[in-house]
């Protein structure tokens with residue numbers, strides 16, 4: 001455990017920014033706003049709630065704009081299409097104006113009531129405060145088991161320690177936000193990036209509730225892809241494994257060859273060994289394809305990164321102070337495109 005740092009020398013009124021990626025969350029937004037606002041009012045710090053609409057196909061956008069009209073502290077960033085949660089979160093974190101930011105899921109799985117605890121730790125002087133789940137209600141046995149093994153695998157393979165049972169729900173101080181902005185990668189495995197930047201980190205614990213309404217956007221195929229993403233972004237062990245596997249197989253093949261020579265000398269030659277030949281052939285073919293696949297996985301990522309496309313595109317923003325250069329806020333009513 002890190003030594004407790006000295007309290008930060010914070011400005012009197014430090015702004016707290018909540019960051020909420022939203023994809024088809026219209027049923028959750030009002031409940032989320034009510035609960036978050038209730039908590040934030042008690043804290044008596046200025047706050048904003050940066051909601052990123054990640055290409056929703058329901059009326060999430062309309063609900064967000066209604067919230068913004070009611071309370072200008074709700075900032076709305078409308079992405080040009082669905083970019084995925086990691087990109088939406090990046091967009092939100094890029095737009096926050098606060099002295100610290102707290103990403104929250106829109107489905108109320110991350111209880112806003114924990115925010116005061118996160119802030120207390122921040123004021124003690126920590127830069128990153130992870131919210132660690134003690135339980136995961138409403139999630140299947142299989143999902144819990146696969147999450148558990150994912151964290152075990154990735155932490156054995158990677159140099160940065162990615163904390164288990166920690167989602168994106170955490171507090172990030174301004175220096176951490178600035179550090180995150182300097183990371184150039186396009187493929188953003190946020191949990192890994194949060195861990196990679198380091199800083200003084202501590203944990204608080206909570207019980208994870210089931211989704212408030214609506215359905216999760218994750219299925220096992222997407223989770224598997226996220227896991228591959230995480231491992232290939234933060235570890236080169238699979239590449240090394242391919243090399244070692246090749247080495248072991250060649251060694252075995254070499255021993256087998258010696259045995260073949262000896263047995264031919266001792267017992268003479270006979271046309272036997274078709275099964276062993278087939279087994280070797282198929283085994284080697286499989287190993288080669290697997291190694292090629294691993295290399296291809298990394299090559300694909302290099303290709304993606306080398307295109308240097310932006311992580312996300314903003315269609316329009318409301319209340320973020322970036323609407324136009326003069327700093328005038330556009331009237332949300334004059335949204336021409338919709």
Ligand code: UDP
Nearest residue numbers: 021022023054084085088105106107216217
């Ligand atoms: N999300 C998003 N873009 C996507 C998928 C999800 O912004 O393409 C948001 C979603 O609205 C929610 C958060 O990411 O606020 C977590 O999604 P979800 O609850 O579906 O994931 P789970 O909690 O099941 O891991």
Ligand code: MG
Nearest residue numbers: 105107109211
């Ligand atoms: Mg959820």
